[in-house]
Amino acid sequence: MTQQAFALWMQDVQLDVERALEACLPAATTLPHKLHEAMRYTALGGGKRIRPLLAYASGALFGGDAQALGRVAAAVEMIHVYSLVHDDMPCMDDDDLRRGKPTVHVAYDEATALLVGDALQAQAFQALADIDTLPPARQVTMLRLLAEAAGSSGMCGGQAIDLDSVGLALQRDELERMHQLKTGAMLRVSVILGALCGKDLSPVELEALKAYSAAIGLAFQVVDDVLDATADSATLGKTAGKDAADNKPTYVSILGLEPSKELAEQLRREAHEALAPFGEQALRLRELADLIVQRKA
Amino acid sequence: MTQQAFALWMQDVQLDVERALEACLPAATTLPHKLHEAMRYTALGGGKRIRPLLAYASGALFGGDAQALGRVAAAVEMIHVYSLVHDDMPCMDDDDLRRGKPTVHVAYDEATALLVGDALQAQAFQALADIDTLPPARQVTMLRLLAEAAGSSGMCGGQAIDLDSVGLALQRDELERMHQLKTGAMLRVSVILGALCGKDLSPVELEALKAYSAAIGLAFQVVDDVLDATADSATLGKTAGKDAADNKPTYVSILGLEPSKELAEQLRREAHEALAPFGEQALRLRELADLIVQRKA
Numbered sequence: 001m002t003q004q005a006f007a008l009w010m011q012d013v014q015l016d017v018e019r020a021l022e023a024c025l026p027a028a029t030t031l032p033h034k035l036h037e038a039m040r041y042t043a044l045g046g047g048k049r050i051r052p053l054l055a056y057a058s059g060a061l062f063g064g065d066a067q068a069l070g071r072v073a074a075a076v077e078m079i080h081v082y083s084l085v086h087d088d089m090p091c092m093d094d095d096d097l098r099r100g101k102p103t104v105h106v107a108y109d110e111a112t113a114l115l116v117g118d119a120l121q122a123q124a125f126q127a128l129a130d131i132d133t134l135p136p137a138r139q140v141t142m143l144r145l146l147a148e149a150a151g152s153s154g155m156c157g158g159q160a161i162d163l164d165s166v167g168l169a170l171q172r173d174e175l176e177r178m179h180q181l182k183t184g185a186m187l188r189v190s191v192i193l194g195a196l197c198g199k200d201l202s203p204v205e206l207e208a209l210k211a212y213s214a215a216i217g218l219a220f221q222v223v224d225d226v227l228d229a230t231a232d233s234a235t236l237g238k239t240a241g242k243d244a245a246d247n248k249p250t251y252v253s254i255l256g257l258e259p260s261k262e263l264a265e266q267l268r269r270e271a272h273e274a275l276a277p278f279g280e281q282a283l284r285l286r287e288l289a290d291l292i293v294q295r296k297a
Numbered sequence: 298m299t300q301q302a303f304a305l306w307m308q309d310v311q312l313d314v315e316r317a318l319e320a321c322l323p324a325a326t327t328l329p330h331k332l333h334e335a336m337r338y339t340a341l342g343g344g345k346r347i348r349p350l351l352a353y354a355s356g357a358l359f360g361g362d363a364q365a366l367g368r369v370a371a372a373v374e375m376i377h378v379y380s381l382v383h384d385d386m387p388c389m390d391d392d393d394l395r396r397g398k399p400t401v402h403v404a405y406d407e408a409t410a411l412l413v414g415d416a417l418q419a420q421a422f423q424a425l426a427d428i429d430t431l432p433p434a435r436q437v438t439m440l441r442l443l444a445e446a447a448g449s450s451g452m453c454g455g456q457a458i459d460l461d462s463v464g465l466a467l468q469r470d471e472l473e474r475m476h477q478l479k480t481g482a483m484l485r486v487s488v489i490l491g492a493l494c495g496k497d498l499s500p501v502e503l504e505a506l507k508a509y510s511a512a513i514g515l516a517f518q519v520v521d522d523v524l525d526a527t528a529d530s531a532t533l534g535k536t537a538g539k540d541a542a543d544n545k546p547t548y549v550s551i552l553g554l555e556p557s558k559e560l561a562e563q564l565r566r567e568a569h570e571a572l573a574p575f576g577e578q579a580l581r582l583r584e585l586a587d588l589i590v591q592r593k594a
Contacts, residue, residue, distance in 0.1 A: 024448065026449055031454070032454050032458045032461065034457065034461060036449060082415075086411055091388075091407035091410075091411060092411065110388035111389050111460050112457070112460070113388075114383055114386065114388060115343060115453050115456055117415070118379075118383060118414070118418065119448050119449035121418050121419070122444045122447040122453065123444070123449065125422045125443075126444035126445060127446055129437055129440045129441035136433035136436070140433045140436050140437060143421060143425075143426040144427060147420070147423035148419075150419040150424060151416050152323055152333060152416035152421030154337065154419075155448075156332065156415050156416035157328070157329050157332060157416070161328070163409070163412075164329065166535055177328075248481035258536060284553075294402065
């Protein structure tokens, strides 16, 4: 019953996010056609939309404005999608399959993949700048937070550390630092940007959201590593077993499989505990923590 | 005498821009070291800084705030530099030399070049979001304009059209449309963002700046094509004669060399005429139009 309500809520949000992305992305009939078609090919109709779900769940706690939430969701998803497009390119992970479809450089070509990523990043900032239902000062804060999370002190920085760590025996704390940037920064900012679509946050509420999002950000990566080691490509919608094949340090390679699963479970509990100040209202954020840890793909 | 004053003004601005970039870019001692080192390698110590010069010259007309102008200059330059880094990659123009130095993918590696570009783009938006001397509503407008100019309806879109036009016999109006996006969008927005660092613009002033920047935006590309056909690599600081070698449509290939030079000169006059509403005050913008058309590299 509760699980069904959660599934329906997720469906609603995913539809909303699809609509928001549709509205943010230029039509494929707008020049240049191929670029816009490729941007839509990779951004629409797929993905778990974890970052938008986090933004919506967090926004609901603070009475988030609907237009603003849609654009925040589109913005964080476009940053995520652009990073996947670039990450899949031959000079990075060289992956052919993403979300069950050929990657952009396979379906189109490498130069187009490069430009698709570049243009999606700009479009993400435009989505936030186009919000017209929030005070401009709030919007500037949100744009700053997104830039920090996406750039060299966030996602791009994490990817750079990841690149440099191939074949190295990382310590657990180094691996954790890498992931707090690579995937954690965008997951964390999704929670915060969602909240900023609503009423002002108290310091206690902000700290609670930060603790929650740090826990689920890390849990997400631990589970990713577990799935890469245990699931098959068809289930994942991307090539499984790549980390080991690429000699990349992972939680599974450092801690082992069972301790990695236990760590994910512990982080799930920490995420729940962090939400205590919000009581029953934080149901969706709790359910998302469960989803992140218990997902199969 | 006048020319000397202009040269000194340019030097001052270029020093200011270098300082602003220094301040915006994370230190090479900040993790991840290689990424930050590579960002600084490509962004600092080189380049004509045309876009920052335009922003400063236009900002001076409206009493532009110094902190804001520095960040605007850093932002437009970082977008420009990121586009060069990605454009030089093997899957795009495959160029080894830029501003007289090995390109980023040659000095480092392709994956680093990809991330350097991505991170510089985020850093550009952060630079604008970090301005704290302008009304937030003004800042949001500036962030929106930068996103539009950088994205698929601006620079990235122009690059996509450029890619698709290799080997095609473009008409002059198609070539013009491509360049109005590829280089024009960022040159135009540099003029407008500089102006927005100061007092409110009247509609007449805004139109005058738009006409000026459309003319110099196009002139810039016409002259680029002329130089690519006539100058040598050492003078240009990048590989000369590449357009013809790559079978790319250019003004020179469509109009011929002399008519291209005449077109540049005509655009220079149009730029001067557009500045009429500002009278003597627009001296630096006029001098920049001259520089853009009369440059040798």
